[in-house]
Amino acid sequence: MKTHRLALIPGDGIGVDVTDAAMAVVRQAAAGRFALDTETFPWSCAFYHETGAMMPEDGIETLRRFDAIYLGAVGWPQSVPDSVSLHGLLLPIRKAFDQYANIRPHRLLRGVEGPLKAEGFDILCIRENTEGEYSGAGGRVHPGRDNEVATEVAIFTRKGVERILRFGFDQARARRGHLTSVTKSNAQKYSMVFWDEVTRELAAEYPDVTVSHMHIDAMAAKMVMAPQDLDVVVASNLFGDILTDLGAAIQGGLGFAASANICPDGSGPSMFEPVHGSAPDIAGKGIANPIAAIWSAAMMLEHLGEVEAAADILRAVESATAQGIGTRPGSHSTDEITAAVLAAMATCPNAPSAI
Amino acid sequence: MKTHRLALIPGDGIGVDVTDAAMAVVRQAAAGRFALDTETFPWSCAFYHETGAMMPEDGIETLRRFDAIYLGAVGWPQSVPDSVSLHGLLLPIRKAFDQYANIRPHRLLRGVEGPLKAEGFDILCIRENTEGEYSGAGGRVHPGRDNEVATEVAIFTRKGVERILRFGFDQARARRGHLTSVTKSNAQKYSMVFWDEVTRELAAEYPDVTVSHMHIDAMAAKMVMAPQDLDVVVASNLFGDILTDLGAAIQGGLGFAASANICPDGSGPSMFEPVHGSAPDIAGKGIANPIAAIWSAAMMLEHLGEVEAAADILRAVESATAQGIGTRPGSHSTDEITAAVLAAMATCPNAPSAI
Ligand SMILES: CC(C)[C@H](C(=O)O)[C@@H](O)C(=O)O
Numbered sequence A, B: 001m002k003t004h005r006l007a008l009i010p011g012d013g014i015g016v017d018v019t020d021a022a023m024a025v026v027r028q029a030a031a032g033r034f035a036l037d038t039e040t041f042p043w044s045c046a047f048y049h050e051t052g053a054m055m056p057e058d059g060i061e062t063l064r065r066f067d068a069i070y071l072g073a074v075g076w077p078q079s080v081p082d083s084v085s086l087h088g089l090l091l092p093i094r095k096a097f098d099q100y101a102n103i104r105p106h107r108l109l110r111g112v113e114g115p116l117k118a119e120g121f122d123i124l125c126i127r128e129n130t131e132g133e134y135s136g137a138g139g140r141v142h143p144g145r146d147n148e149v150a151t152e153v154a155i156f157t158r159k160g161v162e163r164i165l166r167f168g169f170d171q172a173r174a175r176r177g178h179l180t181s182v183t184k185s186n187a188q189k190y191s192m193v194f195w196d197e198v199t200r201e202l203a204a205e206y207p208d209v210t211v212s213h214m215h216i217d218a219m220a221a222k223m224v225m226a227p228q229d230l231d232v233v234v235a236s237n238l239f240g241d242i243l244t245d246l247g248a249a250i251q252g253g254l255g256f257a258a259s260a261n262i263c264p265d266g267s268g269p270s271m272f273e274p275v276h277g278s279a280p281d282i283a284g285k286g287i288a289n290p291i292a293a294i295w296s297a298a299m300m301l302e303h304l305g306e307v308e309a310a311a312d313i314l315r316a317v318e319s320a321t322a323q324g325i326g327t328r329p330g331s332h333s334t335d336e337i338t339a340a341v342l343a344a345m346a347t348c349p350n351a352p353s354a355i
């Protein structure tokens, strides 16, 4: 039996609750199929208060030994600025392991009511995850004075743009054959014109994929007006960030939005996390919706080659939501939703007989 | 009787049709109230083909003599790249006259069906219009090579940030007293942290305005999940661009999205334009929805002090849409919708008796 080594970083706030929930589900899905070797790291804002850092100096090296990383949520803005917590844990992991493809699926789970009248959409957003508008370059001069200036430099490399677009083309080929590349080349004439050019170059290699070019403003409108027309969407770090929160919204909220930070060449572990944050307002109340976290765990198992286990989990999640469990904020506790998923998985026809 | 001098730039595609429609409505609203002195400029992509420029060299100086500019739509990407047409006409006008406040109202007109289940929202988006992510700074090195790099530099000045935020605070004070400032300071630590700081400084001067800070990703989700919670929204050039297309979407589409590019200190004329573009796919068919254009013209009259005329126009527009006229793509022609608005205005109880 294969063993998967998982690094767990529950993090802050509801990150802890939903990681517990997701791991209970993963363990049940593993039974009779594969073994798990997990280690939990307490890296978080509390850890920062104790040690002065979000993770130890050798944190990245420690994580490198694992097959995958599972992260709950990072951040506790009341006591640690996001610029410290995120730049000290989440963002360095994405960059250190070259997890350049941030993948986020957007569709309505059965039983979930979204805010749109439209329903039948199935979108896969691919967000560039290592450079672009979040490169961290820029500066400020004359702080506090009349003539103060702040700059933020978006940096796009050919390697960075090519590889994320290629990843997008490959996903489109494996799905419905349509790729929408999102830029703003009518107003950002260096970075986005470059992105458009590379898209056109690669399109020649994928004659079986139809490509649409859209501007981010029009695309945001499209996500709301005609999401059913979209298949795979590929976008820069910032544009992908915005579109995937919008995707989360149209699928009923952050409680349902799963994500994977993939290092496609396998040179480092990939990381899986729900899109939601630590949600200080509901932390510790046992009412966080674990579905996004469980779905993210299923993406992790799929990435690790456990395709059947992943499918079982998703089926069980939808069998719970179809019964109205976890579909409305506050209707069920974290434990109730988790229990419903576990129960659905136990009775699932495809479950291995060993359970 | 006061005379308002208007520069009309119908521009490309449906820009021509909707400008005609809007001006017919403005003329009727003017009758008995004020005089109009209009001059039409043929600056457009066709003009570019004839002359090699989107407008004459003294175009800006010519426009400066007017009280307001009305623009239909610019761009015809099939024959002139947007980077030429927009950077040769629309964007230089915004910058030359320091039209730093781009104002866009988002609410559902009576009778219009939006894509959201939510209905009772009334949002005023204020977009910074002269700097930030659309400063046009940046560059490319090693074009076409493996190590190619493109940069796009977002530039924020204290003057630029302060004045747009102040404008937002003033608008919030005149409305429901709530301002949402949109940034991404957890990932863009120079520009957006700066914007947040200035927001906090100004908030002290406006104790009567409550301020929310939101990240652009969460904000995009909020526009879809809880738009009724929003009052005045203030954002950078790019973020405002995205949010206002999203605003257009939730109000039923670009056919309903009006906008004003305001030079608040009056040092130059302000410009009014529907948010939609030239729409090559329906250009020349007589089916463009003129409502966004008419609403933009009403914003122009309000700006020129003709508050009653502006209110009459909006009332007439809603009386037309309440009857289902112009509420669905293709249901009525441009002329039919315009005629319905004119008719509603003629029978409007507030219309001056001179009509
Ligand atoms: C917390 C923040 C830095 C992060 C991001 O923008 O990458 C989050 O919004 C996300 O989408 O994963």
Ligand SMILES: CC(C)[C@H](C(=O)O)[C@@H](O)C(=O)O
Binding pocket: A186, A187, A217, B086, B241, B275
């Ligand atoms: C056409 C384009 C340059 C323009 C902009 O982004 O400013 C448009 O999208 C708008 O919103 O007015």
